[in-house]
Amino acid sequence: MxxxxxxxxxxxxxxxxxxxxxxxxxxxxxxxxxxxxxxYSEAKIQIDSIKILYPKAFETRREGIGLMRQVxxxxxxxxxxxxxxxxxxxQKAVDAIKGNYVFEKDAEYQKTGNYLHPSQxxxxxxxxxxxxxxxxxxxxxxxxxxxxxxxxxxxxAVKVTAPDGSFxxxxxxxxxxETTDLGEKIEKADYKLGEDGNVISFLNLNKDxxxxxxxxxxxxxxxxxxxxxxxxxxxxxxLAQLLSSITEIKKNMEEANLKIEFIKRKIAxxxxxxxx
Numbered sequence: 001m002x003x004x005x006x007x008x009x010x011x012x013x014x015x016x017x018x019x020x021x022x023x024x025x026x027x028x029x030x031x032x033x034x035x036x037x038x039x040y041s042e043a044k045i046q047i048d049s050i051k052i053l054y055p056k057a058f059e060t061r062r063e064g065i066g067l068m069r070q071v072x073x074x075x076x077x078x079x080x081x082x083x084x085x086x087x088x089x090x091q092k093a094v095d096a097i098k099g100n101y102v103f104e105k106d107a108e109y110q111k112t113g114n115y116l117h118p119s120q121x122x123x124x125x126x127x128x129x130x131x132x133x134x135x136x137x138x139x140x141x142x143x144x145x146x147x148x149x150x151x152x153x154x155x156x157a158v159k160v161t162a163p164d165g166s167f168x169x170x171x172x173x174x175x176x177x178e179t180t181d182l183g184e185k186i187e188k189a190d191y192k193l194g195e196d197g198n199v200i201s202f203l204n205l206n207k208d209x210x211x212x213x214x215x216x217x218x219x220x221x222x223x224x225x226x227x228x229x230x231x232x233x234x235x236x237x238x239l240a241q242l243l244s245s246i247t248e249i250k251k252n253m254e255e256a257n258l259k260i261e262f263i264k265r266k267i268a269x270x271x272x273x274x275x276x
Contacts (some may be wrong), residue, residue, distance in 0.1 A: 024050050024057030028064055035071055043071045066270060073263045080137060080256045087249045094242050101239060112136045115239055117232035127184065129223050131158070133200070134237040139244025141193040141236060143200050145173075147215055151180060152185045155217030159224070160199055162209050166203035169216075171195070187217075195238070195241065200237065207234040 031046035050057060093266035102121055105113025114134045117274045124133070127148050135141040145158045156176055161167040180186070193200050203211060203225070209226040225233075 001023070020057050022053050023058055024054040026247055027053070030062050031064070031067055032270060035067060035074065038074070039076075040071050040075050044068065047071070056065065064212045066267075069263055069267050069270075073260060073267070074258045076256050077261065080260070083253045083256065085250050087122060087246065087253070090246045090249065094162070094239070096244065097239065097242075100235065112138060116168065117228075117234065117235050119228040120232045126243035129215075129221070130229055131203075131225060131233070133233050135231075135236050135240040135243060137243065137274075138247045139240050139242070141240035141244075143191045143196060143233075145170075145187075145189045145191075145213075145215060147185075147187040147221065149185055150183075151219070152187065153215055153217040153219040153221045154178070154189055155215040155221070156189055157216040158189075159214045160203060161205045161212045161214070162202075166202075166206075168197055170197040170199050190231060200233065203230070203233045204237040 027046050027050045031043045031050075034040075034042035034046060043273045047068050050061055050064050054060065070131045072267075100118075101115040101270065103113055103115055104119050104121075114136050116132075116134050120130075120132050122247050125146075129149065130147055132144040133141070135143075145155065147153060147155060156172045157170045159167055159169040170191045173191055174195070176187070176189035178185070178187045191197075192240065211230070213225055215221040215223075
């Protein structure tokens with residue numbers, strides 16, 4: 001009797017295990033079909049459900065891990081294709097307008113060049129106090145407050161005000177310097193987009209308005225943003241958005257390629273183990 005009961009229990013266990021593997025395999029097949037049609041989200045859901053519903057279906061779960069790697073590889077390759085198309089689109093947009101800017105780069109001292117609006121090249125703005133805008137090749141935009149006058153004001157920040165009273169103000173510049181040229185006092189302070197107290201975005205938003213610029217220093221000094229300077233901030237801001245997008249896309253493409261290499265290496269290692 002005991003032997004009969006033992007064999008009966010054993011048969012039940014084997015049948016149960018076989019049934020579990022069968023149901024798990026059905027889930028895995030659904031996952032494979034989803035993977036084949038490019039529905040990676042559904043494939044992942046089905047693979048994850050095997051682990052939850054059939055934790056003892058060890059063989060099917062092992063196959064599921066292999067399929068999950070294929071899914072991850074497919075996702076990254078799909079992402080890479082999308083990023084590449086986005087990169088081409090942004091690059092076309094840059095190529096269409098970059099001829100409207102002056103590109104400055106000293107090959108001896110600079111690794112990265114800068115784009116300026118033609119109206120703001122140094123040669124056209126000697127002896128003038130104004131806000132100068134530029135963007136480097138990676139899309140990092142910056143603003144320089146330039147003061148020229150008979151005496152120093154020792155400024156380290158600027159405040160810009162629109163006709164309706166709204167305003168923005170930079171924090172103290174991290175990079176500023178002063179010099180004298182033939183008796184003329186020259187001061188410059190630099191502010192990067194994102195570290196400028198929202199001044200650059202404020203100027204771009206109000207590019208069609210008469211903006212008052214107040215230099216914040218030991219002595220008071222104010223001026224008005226000229227029409228050309230308003231055009232410059234809007235034009236450089238537009239290019240900066242495109243260039244920074246390109247930089248971000250390239251960064252994401254590099255990350256996707258690294259993930260693809262990692263997944264392929266894991267797949268190769270598993271195939272090698274199975275062959276052995």
